[in-house]
Amino acid sequence: MNQSDIKRLAVVGSTGSIGTQTLDIVERFPQLYSVSVLSAGSRVEPLVEQALKFRPALAVIADESKLPQLREALAPAGIATAAGPEALAEAMTRDDVDMAVTATVGYSGLEPTIRAIGAGKDIALANKETLVVAGDLVNRLLKKSPTKIYPVDSEHSAVAQCLVGETADSVRRLIITASGGPFRTWDAARLANATVADALRHPNWSMGAKITVDSATMLNKAFELIEAHYLFGIEPRRIRAVVHPQSIVHSMVEFKDGAIKAQLGVPDMRLPIAYALGCHSRLDQAAPRLTLEQMSSLTFEEPDLDKFPCLTLARTAMDRGGNTACVINAANEVANLAFRQGRLPYSGIYDVITATLDRVAHIAEPEYADYVATNDEACAIAAALVDKY
Ligand code: NAD
Ligand code: MG
Numbered sequence: 001m002n003q004s005d006i007k008r009l010a011v012v013g014s015t016g017s018i019g020t021q022t023l024d025i026v027e028r029f030p031q032l033y034s035v036s037v038l039s040a041g042s043r044v045e046p047l048v049e050q051a052l053k054f055r056p057a058l059a060v061i062a063d064e065s066k067l068p069q070l071r072e073a074l075a076p077a078g079i080a081t082a083a084g085p086e087a088l089a090e091a092m093t094r095d096d097v098d099m100a101v102t103a104t105v106g107y108s109g110l111e112p113t114i115r116a117i118g119a120g121k122d123i124a125l126a127n128k129e130t131l132v133v134a135g136d137l138v139n140r141l142l143k144k145s146p147t148k149i150y151p152v153d154s155e156h157s158a159v160a161q162c163l164v165g166e167t168a169d170s171v172r173r174l175i176i177t178a179s180g181g182p183f184r185t186w187d188a189a190r191l192a193n194a195t196v197a198d199a200l201r202h203p204n205w206s207m208g209a210k211i212t213v214d215s216a217t218m219l220n221k222a223f224e225l226i227e228a229h230y231l232f233g234i235e236p237r238r239i240r241a242v243v244h245p246q247s248i249v250h251s252m253v254e255f256k257d258g259a260i261k262a263q264l265g266v267p268d269m270r271l272p273i274a275y276a277l278g279c280h281s282r283l284d285q286a287a288p289r290l291t292l293e294q295m296s297s298l299t300f301e302e303p304d305l306d307k308f309p310c311l312t313l314a315r316t317a318m319d320r321g322g323n324t325a326c327v328i329n330a331a332n333e334v335a336n337l338a339f340r341q342g343r344l345p346y347s348g349i350y351d352v353i354t355a356t357l358d359r360v361a362h363i364a365e366p367e368y369a370d371y372v373a374t375n376d377e378a379c380a381i382a383a384a385l386v387d388k389y
Contacts, residue, residue: 006030009279010037010097010121012088012112013104015046017208018152018269019124022101023054025274029283036096039088042066048073049255051099055079057096088112093119101152102127105210106333109373110134114263114368117147119170124276126152128227132317133326134371135230149231150276152314155224156261157272158250160222160280163232166255174228175246175260176220176254179204184245188307191288196339204247213336217349218303220326222314226325229318241311244302248294259269266290292300309350316357323363323374330378331356331385338386348389356382 013019019040026033035054040047042063051059051074061070067083074081079219082091085108092100092115100285101124103110109127116123117138125131131138142149151157155176163171182201183191199216200209201248207215214220221241228239247267254260265271266288274286305312317325335352338344344352359381363370 004177005087005347006034007032007100008034008036008096009037009101009277010092010094010099010116011101011103012037012039012092012109013036013041013102013127014038014050015040015043016103016105017206017211018103018273019101021270022103022124022273022277023050025270025277025283025286026054032283033277036094039091040105041108042166044069044073044161051079052077057083058091058094060091062088069153085111089115092116092121097121099124101277102130103152103268105129105208107133107329110371113138114141117141117145120146122147122279123149124152125149125274126273128153128223129329131227131230132223132329133375134366134368135226135325136321137366137368137371138147139230148279150279151227151231152269152276153224153227154267154269154272155251156228157275159228159232159253161275162251162253162261162360166253166281168233168325169253170257171234171238172254172256173238173240174232174234175254176221176224176228176239176241177247177249177251177300178218178224179215179247180243180245180301180303181215181218183307184243185217186307191307192345192347196342199346203245205269207269209340210336211334213349214332214339217310217346218308219310219313219332219349219353222311225314236315241303241314243303244299245292246298248290248298264290264295266294310353313353320362321364323360323366323370324357326366326371326374327357327360327378328353330375331382334379334382334386344386344389348386352382352385352389355385 035056038056039060060082064083071081090113099122103126109130113130252262268287271287274283331353335349
């Protein structure tokens with residue numbers, strides 16, 4: 001930490017849903033946080049606007065063709081600029097960064113996370129795909145680094161809060177809650193004709209488009225079961241998903257004596273974001289308060305695996321291990337985008353993922369280069385499957 005005790009952040013994906021909510025916390029608590037690096041995928045305007053407001057030392061854009069535009073806008077303000085995935089990853093290692101906030105979407109979160117771990121930076125991890133793709137590798141790297149990972153995902157933040165003061169051997173199981181998404185009450189016939197607009201209408205959360213569609217297929221929950229396994233070191237059979245349509249209980253931990261602890265709050269990501277930025281300390285009113293009325297009806301039900309087959313992919317991924325989850329993630333990135341672009345029907349998402357799984361060679365103990373190769377291969381196969389669908 002620097003002398004003034006202000007924590008200096010590098011926000012990867014600062015213009016997205018998690019990124020902007022992170023900056024909302026920074027803006028409200030300037031005595032605690034400042035920003036050294038801001039970065040976005042390809043849209044220059046919102047990045048420029050953020051940079052002029054938060055004055056980072058460096059602004060990075062992943063899309064290299066946009067660098068001249070970014071430089072022209074920020075050079076007069078004395079803000080350095082860079083472009084491309086390598087520049088982004090390198091930015092995580094800067095001396096003026098105390099914590100990396102990984103708020104980018106999909107596979108693009110892996111490299112910056114690995115570099116942040118290599119440089120011993122703490123990480124507020126929103127990008128769950130990093131742990132889905134390469135959880136084993138990340139955990140191996142963490143063993144050799146002072147880095148600590150603080151989960152931003154609301155369910156994992158809830159589990160972390162429930163585990164405070166507990167010992168590992170007292171935990172019986174983790175109960176990860178799921179809203180059930182927009183299609184929870186739809187029957188199979190209606191679901192077959194689900195449109196992009198339907199999938200993007202999440203009942204409780206306002207999020208980026210990719211994760212909103214992942215929530216509609218419930219693959220997001222499968223990813224969160226995998227994420228929980230790697231974050232908390234609990235075997236897959238002791239982690240289950242339960243549907244809780246109100247999204248007030250953000251997850252629970254059951255202990256060996258029969259006690260269950262739950263964390264409750266309004267569905268507002270600023271609460272888990274603030275808890276992660278503070279390395280599990282609490283800020284005053286990070287998010288609106290929960291009222292007793294909002295807690296008056298809390299219901300729980302079993303997920304319907306026939307209707308949401310993507311949820312079963314968590315078990316497939318963890319049973320087979322190795323590069324399996326990396327394949328699932330890559331195929332989903334392609335299928336999810338194709339669905340959003342109107343090139344694939346809703347039901348095609350699961351079909352493309354499983355067909356890709358059948359075609360990519362299994363690697364039992366992948367190294368970093370194997371994950372890169374698996375991701376490339378699975379993306380290419382999934383793209384061809386989408387074209388033929
Ligand atoms: P988003 O689509 O709103 O934002 C993504 C951000 O990443 C944008 O700033 C975009 O410019 C940037 N980006 C995209 N591609 C990039 C690339 N190749 N390189 C660098 N930057 C790139 O997404 P989001 O909803 O904020 O989600 C971000 C991550 O947080 C995802 O992994 C998601 O699963 C996770 N998450 C989100 C929420 C939520 O409420 N939004 C909740 C839990 C977890
Ligand atoms: Mg979540």
